[in-house]
Amino acid sequence: MADVFDPPLPERAGDDVGWQGLTGSAMGLAVTEAARRHPGLTVVITDDPDATYRMRCEVEFFGADTGLPVLTLPDWETLAYDAFSPHQDIVSERLLTLYRLPRLASGVLIVPVGTLLQRLTPQQFLDAHSLIIQRGDPFDVGAYRARFEQAGYTCVETVRERGEFAVRGSLVDIFPMGATDPFRIDLFDDEVDTLRLFEADSQRTIEQVSRIELLPAKEFPMSTAAIARFRDNWHANFDVDVRRCPMYQDISQGISPSGIEYYLPLFFDSLATLFDYLPDDSLIISDTNLQSAARHFLKDVAERHESLRHDLERPILEPARLYQREDELFGALQGYRRVIFDGARHASRFESRTPPDLTANSRAQNPAERLCRFMAEAPRTLFCADSPGRRELLWEFLTRAGLATVDCEDFAAFREGSMPLGITVAPVERSLWISDMAIVGEAQIFGRRSESPGRTGRRGIDPDQVIRNLTELNIGAPVVHLEHGVGRYQGLTTLDIDSSQSEFLTIEYAEAALLYVPVASLHLISRYAGADAETAPMHRLGSDQWDKAKRKAAEKIHDVAAELLDIYARREARGGKALAGPDEDYQRFADQFPFDVTPDQQAAIDAVTDDLCSARSMDRLICGDVGFGKTEVAMQAAFLAAQNGKQVALLVPTTLLAQQHFDNFRDRFADWPVQIEVVSRLRTDGEVEAARQRLASGAVDICIGTHKLLNKAFVFKDLGLVIIDEEHRFGVRQKERLRSLRAEVDVLTLTATPIPRTLNMAMGGIRDLSIIATPPAKRLSIKTFVQQRRKHVIREAITRELMRGGQVFYLHNEVRTIDQTASELEALVPEARIGIGHGQMPKRELERVMGDFYHRRSNVLVCTTIIETGIDIPNANTIIMDRADKFGLAQLHQLRGRVGRSHRQAYAYLLAPHPKAMTSDALKRLEAIEAASELGVGFTLATHDMEVRGAGELLGDEQSGQIESIGFSLYMDMLDRAVKAIQSGTTFDLDVPLETIEEVNLHFPALIPDDYLPDVHTRLIMYKRIASAHSTAELDELRAEMIDRFGQLPTQLRQLFTTTELKLAAQSLGLARIDIGQATGRVEFGSETRVDPLALVQLVQREPNTFRLDGGTRLRITRNLEDPDKRVAFVRELLHRLTPQADAERTTADVAVGL
Structure with a gap:
């Protein structure tokens, strides 16, 4: 058997050896030891970007002591x-790697x-x-x-x-490729005086540096000579009318358009391959x-080329111009020392195993039972957590299981030490079990991978918590x-x-x-x-x-609850129309989605599928921010309905959105026998x-349209969804028609910013709610600026x-002056x-304008709010x-x-008059939208809207008075209780408190020290969340987050977490107060x-000196x-003993230990 710490390596260039039997992270360990020797x-070839990330984590972990890059x-x-x-x-990292x-x-290079x-x-x-700038260097601003x-x-x-x-x-700012922060060059005459790092967001300088390494900004040149070479090569390769080619026109003007990377050969006389960058003595490990991976990749490229090569506006190069052929690749590899994984003749076999299932079972008496069994037979074990905060949680879990671990700085410290159990911070996803040691990642214990840097989605949004939170409190703000x-x-006071x-x-x-x-x-x-x-009430203590106020509100709330339940009952009464569940065709349709489905998206798809396949009629609200993938949920629902012979109506508020959905649905359903139609003012009367x-005849499966579809002239043969x-963009009459539909068919509503009435019904449980809060991979939040209208800003x-090849929406909402603005x-x-583009144009003209913008024949669209709903131009990433x-x-x-619908940084410029010339409401709206720039903020903005406009305008006068007197959050609590009371046939009793006021006071400091977290605002947020x-x-999870964000917890904060944990236990027992001193x-x-x-x-009888009933x-x-x-x-032991069905055999020994 081969030793993973001394893996066999080829002796000379051209030789190869084989490795077999490396499971889990054993491959990463073997690679590290090979690189060490x-x-x-050492070059490692992986399957895909995910495998590259995994291998990098493992090599950095196992080789932390080597110093190898x-x-x-x-x-x-x-x-x-x-x-x-x-x-x-990605471009930045590629350029930095090629330069180094x-x-x-x-060192180690990992490449898919x-x-x-x-x-x-x-x-x-x-x-x-590439160039280096140092302090004291001469610096001619014009030349540089x-x-x-x-x-x-x-x-x-x-x-x-x-x-x-x-x-x-005398200041020159530059953000080089490969750098984490931009630099500020301060000149004295024509010489570099100081070089400083600064923050891109705040523009504040951070620290001084002695030199800057500048790499090119792109993987191709943009000099005059390079542009001329591009144009000559374009003509030599493509026989097309360049006037109809935006790519050619943009490059001619010095603009690098999106997708230009696939024209790289046109900028150079010849290209390189990775082998041209590698030293001759490189070791290559697969x-x-x-062979299989390369063949599969090149097959996909050939299929893409075949499907796109007929586009005369965007002609493309042959695959061989952009990628090596299979014979080229393997010919180049022959000259290097090679390690072939699981495929070579006479391969060396390693002994490594995958640990058994170690997942904690939270319902078992001993959640770590599987782990303890493994520990009984396993060798020395190192546990890995993704972050310092996660390590703290893992350590506590292991300690409760009786497993005493020692902190290890890294893998080398554990290997050289003698401790039987160690714990460290390392994002190692795969486990390892070799003869004398095991590596166990937290994912193997907790059954899921925690969020890791660079691969995370945002925390899911709880709609209820958005309204209840205290995250935006300023001094003087009203609270309930x-x-x-x-x-x-x-404020906060100690x-x-x-x-x-x-x-x-x-x-x-x-x-x-x-x-x-x-x-x-x-x-x-x-x-x-x-x-x-200003108008919120202020009560007397x-x-x-x-x-x-609460009693008056409760009387009205009872009526609202009854009305909601009536809608709910009508839905329940319509039964017997369940659809057949997903089959192989449905799965194939789902698999054709070209992007990775986010967890939230998948949860929404599953929920909709379950609804459609149940006898109860569906009324589900899918709430997700713009570009988070709500349309794909709708498409999969429509496919399932059409499969079951049901017709689908997709109702949209605008003509443009109808056309865009029609185009998207046709593309998505192209391989399936599903008939799709559109009804809007862009169609002729005959169409x-x-x-x-x-x-009416049933020949159309899916019909997309504006409110025209709600006209009684449109009759469906068998409408199901x-x-x-x-x-909320539809008018009052259309909404009434939609309300009547809800009792007859399955209804799926998509929204980005829910109006509070819609949110109310979902939160009250009358409408089912799915939230898509996770942004797609690489999606960035939109940087938003409120500016006065100045020419240089525009x-x-x-x-x-x-200049980066994108497109711009310029929104000017007055048709009278739109031509002048253009x-x-x-x-x-x-x-x-x-x-x-605007809504008063002839429909064919508008269609042409939007088509030109979509196909990039124009790159700035001056338009009205006609673009507001659903227009999807991923290349447009600035809106003014x-x-x-x-x-x-x-x-x-x-x-x-x-904007912001691709992985590029998007910008929104909100041009407005001077603050003194605006109303206070307008100012609040602009402040709110500028502050709410995170991905997935639709819920937060809905509640802001309610504050700015008042509840009456949004929810109707009857409810608004009650909401203004007691606040939206308490109104929702009382409505929820009233609904439940009517459902259970009981009376809504206001005297029963909505929250039990549990108080746990153990007479020691339990707080977040201000020297640990100085910002009062952030401290308040964390207090509220705890x-x-x-x-x-x-x-x-909160404790882990605070350790990761702010550092190890001080004693007072640990005690706050302990007190809160005991409060939860007291709550489950219905205790009102625990007050225990020295x-x-x-x-x-x-x-x-x-x-x-x-x-x-029994407690009082057995220990009368300690316990007495009062x-x-x-x-x-x-x-x-x-x-x-x-x-x-x-206190912990006392609560345990007071819990029903606790261990009946409470021995004197138990009492001695705990009490």
Whole structure:
């Protein structure tokens, strides 16, 4: 058997050896040890980008002590001949790797097979356009500016992205490729005085540096000579009319269009391959069946070429110009030392195994039972967690299981040490089990992979929590306390209570009365939403104002609940129309989706499928931000309905969106016998009439249309599913018709920004709700700027986009002056190709304008809000909105969502008058949209909209008064309880508290120290999240997050988490209060306590000196508990013993241990 720590290697160039039997991360370990011994560069070939990432993590982990550099040459992550360019981060990493390769004496390069096959930019290009700038160097601004531009850098006013530079007097800012931050060059006369790093977002300098390495901004040149060579080569390769080729026209103007990478050969006389960059003594290791992987990749490229080669506006090159042939690849490999995995003759066999299933079973008495069994037979084991916070959770889990681990700095420390069990931080996804040791990642124990850097989606959004959160509180903002009513937030304050420090949230009520709320009770506080802050009520402490407001609201809420339940009952009554479940055809259709489905998307698809296959009629709201994949959910639902012989109606608010959905559905369903029609004003009367007749006869399976489809003239033969895109954009009469449809057919509603009424019904459980909160991979949030209308701002915004080959929406919502605005832009940016689109144009003309923009024949579209809903132009990544102050918040969000639909950084410029010339509401809207720039903020904006506009306008006058008096959050709580009460046949009793007020006080400091987290705003957010946690699992995640974000937890914060954990246990037992100090304490029982009465009696009988019942509602405690840890252990054991069905055999030994 071969030794993984001493793997066999080929002795000479041209030799190969084989490795077999390497499972899990054993391959990564063998690669690391090979690189440690091999004097030159070690190259690892993997299957795909995911395998590349995995291998990099493993080599960095196993080789942390070697000091060897680990590089990757990433895949472009685009389809062959794609119209999109690779993500800027990918281009940056590729250029940095290619620049470093010839300069590396040793190290590890990991490359996916697709990149290995690519033809690359020649090394001479990189050398010619790379330069080093040091302090004291002479610096001629004009000469360097020309060099930057020839290397592909774009001159802008403010540097924000890689590949940009700016010149402002004696300051030159530049963001080089391969750098993590931009640099500021400060000149003194014609000499470099200082070089400093600065933050792109804040523009503040961070630290001084001594030198800057500048790489080209692109993998091809943009000099005058290079552009001339491109044009000559274009004519030599393609016999097409260049006037109809946007790619040719853009390059001719010095613009690098999207997808230009697949024309790389036209910029050079000849290209290189990766082998031209590799030293002759490189060792090449294949972590895959290379021949099969290469053949499969080249087959996909050939198929893409065949399907796209007939496009005369975008002609493409032969595959052999862009990729090596199979014989070329293997011919080049022959000259190197090679290790072939699992495929060579006379392969050396390694002994490595995969550990058994170690997943923790949370329902078992010992969740770590499987792990403990493995530990009994396993050798020394190192446990790996993804982050310091996750390590803390893993350590606690192992400690509770009786497994004592020792912290290890890295793998080398564990291997050289003698500890039987170690724990470290390393994102190792695959486990390892060899003769004398095992590596176990947290994924093997917790059954899922935690979010890892660079591969994460955003945390899912809980719609309920968006409205209840305190994340946007400013001093003086209205808040609701469940017991005391509406007051004004006055900040956080620290008080000494019973000789221990605690932090309190201060609320001011009428007549300057102050209420101090312990941070552990922040679950009783919610942000007030329902009216403007100035008009929100302010109650008097100790008066009956608050109780009266709640009772008055409760009377109205009962009626609303009854109306909602009536709709619900009508849905339940319609049964017997369940569809047959998904079959092989459905699975094939789903597999044709060309992108990775996000977890949220998959959950929504599964939920819709379950609804369609159940007897109950569906009424589901799919809420996801723009570009998060709601349409694919709708397409899969439509396919399932059509498969079952049901017709589908897709209702959209605008003509343009109808046409776009029609085009997308036709493309997606191209391989299937599904008939699709569209009804809109872009169709002639004859076409609409023909569609109407085919609908009635059942010849159309899916019909897409505007409100015209709701006309009674349109009769479906067998309508089974109605999909509604952005229902809130329809008029009152259309909504009434939609409401009547809900009781008859399955209804699926798609929305990006839910209006609160829609959100109410979903949150109240009347409509089912699916949230798609995870952005697609590589998606970036849209950078949003509120600016006054100035020519230089507009010119820079448009030029920045055009120079990277993108397109711009310029929104001007006045048809009367739209032509004049387009003329002004033409003069401002003469290189732009401008189109004009608005709703009053003849329909054929509008269709032509939009077609030109879609096919990139124009690159700036001056338009009205006709683009608001659903227009999908992934290459358009800048939007400029004229007079943005005139739009509503939901509308601003929708319009901004027209950009940022690819993996490029998108920009939204909101042009508005001076703040003093705007209304306060307009100012609030613009502040809200600028602040809410994260991906997936539709929910937050919906609640902002309610505050700005007031509840009445959105929810109707009848409910608005109640919401304004008690706040939206409490209104929803009471509505939810009223619905449940009617459903169960009981009475909605307002005297039963909505929240049990559990208080746990163990008389030690339990807070977030301000020296640990100085920002009051962030501290408040974390307090609220801790207090609102519903489970110990949530607390564990929060604890891990805080360690990762802010560092190891101080004692006071650990004690806050402990107190909150005990509060959750007290809540499950129906306890109202636990107050235990150093010598005495008490436990108070709630009105509906679930304490085991027999256990309580036994406790008092067995230990009368410690426990005494006081009036049946309190348990008095006398015990010496000076040590805080013993106090916590005492309370834990007490709660365990009071829990029903706890171990009946409570022996004296048990008592001695715990109590």
